[in-house]
Amino acid sequence: MIRVASYNMRKGIGTDRRRNPDRTLEVLREIDADVVALQEADRRFGTRSAVIPPHLIDEHSAWKPVDFGTRAASMGWHGNALLVPKAAEVIDCEVIHLPALEPRGAVMADLAINGQTIRVVGMHLDLSGLWRRRQAHAILTHVAASLxxxxxxxxxxxxxxxxxxxxxxxxxxxxxxxxTGPSFHARRPVGRLDRIMVSSGLKVVDCGVHASYAARKASDHLPIWADIAAA
Structure with missing residues (x-):
């Protein structure tokens, strides 16, 4: 069994309009997932550095960010990042370029966790329906073309x-x-904007939305999670 989670952390800015990376990390620790896909994990301007300082993740969590070899100070690619257990082996990883009017991307990593090999793709798609479909096609095509x-x-x-x-x-x-259920807006969730999907060979054993007190304040999205196992 592996627990995965997805979280649009809104650059660490909560519903109180304060940026608090420690609070974001607190929410992630509450979920206690093996693999986490983050969206809006980097600052938007300047060096686009990681919102959660690397030393906080290293010293106060069981994860390490997957290194996609992009910007030196960034955690991922266009704000998309993957956190994996420190003991996990990153077999391969790459970024996926997406068609878009504004910068968009996805990230992909093949991981060895607890003797199992799993591929994880993290994404943040466009606000426009037309571009979302183009981006979905690009991701599916990229994954299907893997050797x-x-x-x-x-x-x-x-x-x-x-x-x-x-x-x-x-x-x-x-x-x-x-x-998983609705995860947006964090104060009154009505939209299922955040999603977890599994391919054949995997099944969802349990899933949900993490709606703790800290999560309702840390971002405008609530994190979602799923326990998955071999089908």
Missing amino acids: RQHPTVMMGDLNEWTRAAGCLQDFDREFSFAD
């Missing part, structure tokens, strides 16, 4: 409000969705 195939988890902020339309239709052809 090595592994059981795959895709997760992130898809920005899709409609349950069975748009990019969700595209992903649904090859992936099953975890029924």
Whole structure:
């Protein structure tokens, strides 16, 4: 069993409009997931440095960020980052370039965790439905073209409000969705913008939305999680 989670951390800015990386890390520790996909993990301007300082993750968590070899101070790629157990082996990792009017991207890593190999894709899709579908197609095409195939988890902020339309239709052809529930807005969740999907060979054993007191204040999105196992 592996627990995965996805969290749009909004650059560490909470519903109180304060940036507090320690609070963000507190929320992540509450979820206690093996693998976490983060969105908006880097600052938007300047050096686009990581919102959560590397030393905080190293000293106060069980994770390490996957190094995608992008900007020196960044945690990921266009704000997308993956946190994995310090003992996990990162077999391979790469960024996925997405078609967009504004900078967008996705990240992918093949991981060895507890004797199991799993592929994880983290993403943050566009606000425009047309661009979301183009981006979904780019991600699916990229993953399908990989020389090595592994059981795959895709997760992130898809920005899709409609349950069975748009990019969700595209992903649904090859992936099953975890029924986590609404995660946006954190103060009054009504939208299922954040999603976790698994390929054949994996099943969702349990899932949900993490709605602790800290989570309701740390971002405008609530984190979502899923326990997955071999099908």
